[in-house]
Amino acid sequence: MNAVVVAVIVMLLLSxxxxxxxxxxxxxxxxxxAIGGLGIDGTIEAFTEGVGGGANVALSYAMLGGFAVAISSTGLPNALVEFVLKYVGKQGDTRAKKLSRALIIFFILLMACFSQNLIPIHIAFIPLLIPPLLKILNELQVDRRLVATVLTFGLVTPYMLLPVGxxxxxxxxxxxxxxxxxLKVEMHQIPTAMLFPASxxxxxLLIAVFFSYRKPRTYNKPIVPVTLEGNKGYSVKGIIWSVVAIIAALAAQIWTESMVFGALAGIVVLYASKSISWNEADRLLTDGMRxxxxxxxxxxxxxxxxxVMSETGDVxxxxxxxxxxxxxxxxxGALLMLIVGLLVTLGIGSSFSTIxxxxxxxxxxxLELGFSPMATIVLVGTAGALGDAGSPASDSTLGPTSGLNVDGQHNHIWDSCVPTFLHFNIPVIxxxxxxxxxx
Structure with a gap:
């Protein structure tokens, strides 16, 4: 039996x-x-060697969390909440609530899409944007599974289709x-071919928005996200320095190609401007990293x-x-190639590494089966992208969970992974x- 298939099935079932x-x-x-012939000792050795590859990503997310909490302490999230609440319909004003719901979902979708191409910050915007919006989403009774689906769509579809960022x-x-x-192919052929899986x-997304999650859903816990803890208000100065810090973080990330140094640059701006006090800085950054x-x-x-999967040779x-x-x-042949791509990406969690x-x-x-060059691009590109939506180990599901679960009411597997797997992988296949x- 193939070790990769067994390992992925075990991982998914337990999850x-x-x-x-x-x-x-x-x-x-x-x-x-063990099934792949590495033995317990060999498996542990390979796993131990492999965990180092995730250290940079883990540190990046820890720094982003610290930066998000530092930004929130300046009052920017509170200002955002107050601004948006002005446009949310009053209790019983059904039409206004529906319009507000649609506008917020559209805004989240735009931010997610821009994070891949126009402003290539990937999931860095989620801990800044989503936690402050949870209060509004709860008032509108928006199903967070819909938000997770929208975020994942925005994190995956743009890189599948658009040759920028x-x-x-x-x-x-x-x-x-x-x-x-x-098989020699040109870059200009890729977007045309990837238009099909992107569709x-x-x-x-349309099924999720108009059918699956259109009904209201109630969340009972009061919204007191960690990013807003202890923040009583905001000032114009705090808002201005927050914006400067975000711009500095974005510029540093693009320049260094590192989320770690991008977050560090933003934190330094907040320190230097005294937007966060020295006495509370350590607590704030620790809370964000947590x-x-x-x-x-x-x-x-x-x-x-x-x-471990790579060392077995069973991929x-x-x-x-x-x-x-x-x-x-x-x-x-086409169906089996797509299913194998789905299995590999579900386990690895990265479409970029699957190709x-x-x-x-x-x-x-x-080529042997007689597929055209365009069909071959579709097969390879689709097989690689499949599974990014729905994988428990993918940025595209972990990112949404990090923002939607700050109050403990959004389960990573059942509220992020399963909805995105069902809504995206099935039609894409x-x-x-x-x-x-x-x-």
């Missing part, structure tokens, strides 16, 4: 049973490593790996999980087994499969 995601990843890695990196990975595997994301600690530990465990074996099972059938793994086998196989067959 669905509400076992902690970190524990699920470690258990899945141990079982997968993170999308440029993703498209370059697709083009370079397909070319290196024997599947749009279908999933808020993002869950994401950090999941990413560390996911890095160890991915290393490549899984792709080869799928290839041998196809038997020249183009329809079956190099699958392209070396998928491209020769696609179907549309990607049909596109590959018809092109």
């Amino acid at each position: 669905l049973l509400r076992v902690n995601v970190v524990f699920s990843l470690i258990t899945g890695a141990l079982i997968g490593g 993170f999308g440029q990196i993703f498209h370059e990975i697709i083009a370079s790996n397909i070319t290196a595997s024997g 599947g994301m749009v279908v999933g 808020m993002m600690a869950f994401i950090g530990f999941v990413m560390i465990a996911a890095s160890g999980f991915a290393k 490549e074996q899984l792709v080869k087994q799928a290839a041998s099972a196809i038997g020249g059938n183009q329809v079956l 190099p793994i699958i392209a070396t086998i998928y491209v020769p196989l696609a 179907l549309i990607g499969w049909l596109a590959a067959i018809m092109l």
Whole structure:
């Protein structure tokens, strides 16, 4: 039995049973490593070696959490809440509430999309934007599963489709790996091909917005997020320095290509401007790091999980087994390639890392089965992107959870992973499969 399949299934089952995601990843890695022939000692050694790869991401999220709490202490979130509340309909004003709900959801969607291309900060905006909005979302009785779905759509679809920001990196990975595997493709072909799986994301979003989560949902706990703790008001000076700090953080992140130094730059501005007092700075930053600690530990465990799967050699074996099972059938071949891509990305948690793994086998196989160059791009790109939405170890689900669960009323698996998996991966597989067959 293939170690990767077993490890991913174990990890997903434990997560669905509400076992902690970190524990699920470690258990899945141990079982997968043992089945893959590494033995217990070899599995532990590979996992230990792999966790170092997640340290930078974990530190980045800890720093972002500290920066988010420092920003909130200046009063910017309170100002945002008061501003938005002015436009929220009064109790019983159904039309105004519906309009307010639509505007807030649209605003969140825009911010998520911009974070991948226009302002490439990835999930850094979530701990700043979402916690202060929870009070408003609760008043409007917005289902947080809808917000998680909207955020994940904005974090995934732009890089799939648009060749700018993170999308440029993703498209370059697709083009370079397909070319290196024997089929020369040009960058301008990628957006056209990826339009098909991206349309599947749009279908999933529309279903979530207009059908799945349109009914009101009540959250009972009072909203006292950690980012607002102890903050009684705001001043014009505090707001101005908050904006300066955010700009400094963005500029430093783009310049250094590091979220760690971006967050550090923002914190330094707040220190230097005395927007946060020296006496409270340590407590604020510690609270922020604690808020993002869950994401950090999941990413560390996911890095160890991915290393174990890589060491078994069963990722490549899984792709080869799928290839041998196809038997020249183009329809079956396209479906199996997409399903294997989904499994790999669900385990690794990164579509960017999945493309190099699958392209070396998928491209020769696609050529042998008679797929056109455009269909081959669809297969490789879709197989790589599948699973990013829905994976317990993906930034695209961990980011939304970090913002929506600050009051403990949003479960990572059942409220972020399962809704995004169902709404996005299913239509993306179907549309990607049909596109590959018809092109």
